[in-house]
Structures are given as structure tokens and as C-alpha cells.
Amino acid sequence: MALRGVWQLQKLIVSYCDWGGSSRGIRAFMESHLPAFKEGNPQLEVVTELIRGQHPHLKGFYRNKNQRVVCVKNMTPEDILLHATRLRNALGRKVVKLKTRHVTKHPSVQGTWTTDLKL
Numbered sequence: 001m002a003l004r005g006v007w008q009l010q011k012l013i014v015s016y017c018d019w020g021g022s023s024r025g026i027r028a029f030m031e032s033h034l035p036a037f038k039e040g041n042p043q044l045e046v047v048t049e050l051i052r053g054q055h056p057h058l059k060g061f062y063r064n065k066n067q068r069v070v071c072v073k074n075m076t077p078e079d080i081l082l083h084a085t086r087l088r089n090a091l092g093r094k095v096v097k098l099k100t101r102h103v104t105k106h107p108s109v110q111g112t113w114t115t116d117l118k119l
Helices: 021-032 034-040 077-089
Strands: 009-016 045-050 057-062 067-071
Touching: 009 021, 009 077, 021 034, 021 077, 034 045, 057 077, 067 077
Parallel strands: 009 045
Antiparallel strands: 009 057, 057 067
């Protein structure tokens, strides 16, 4: 995703094994979908990396020095394309767990409103 007009994902590393069965989907992805993905995203540096004996994964490096790794073992090429697109669209920020479902600058003194009637 672009933040102020600048794409946040700088580099995408596609790691795979040329022998393992869990890399079958990513090998098919590299033949069918990866060239079009590279062409459609010229701002992105896409690197393929051969790692023998390891499960395939996608690793994204972002401008804010964060990285995300997604394991894609035994996935179809369409699912791998979906994960690569999600990595491209992400901002690279860490996931922050919210303390409550209701977030406001001025919390209510009386409490949050509910539909339950307490008599």
C-alpha cells in the first residue's frame, strides 16, 4: 500500500526448493504468475532464492526496516499470488492488539452503551 504516494514494500524474496514436494505450488507460481507480478509492480524488487531442503516462503522487506515472512508450503499458485499481493499492500507496521473494541479519545464516564437491559 502506498503511504503518502510511496509504496512501502521495497523488496520481496521468493524462497523455494527445486526438489521438495511442498514447493510444487511456488514453482508453478514462478512460471505462470511471477513475470506478470514483476511487470505490474516496477517499484518492487523481486528476488528468487533457491534454498534446498526448506519449505517455501515469501519474505517482504519494508521501508520502515520491518520484515514479514509468510510460509506458502503446499499452496496453489493463486493462493501464493494472493499472499504476495497482501504483502505488497501492507504498510509493514507491527500488529497492535487493541485493549477494548471501542476506541475513543474521550471515554464515557458512565460506561459503554449495550443493548442489554439490567434491572
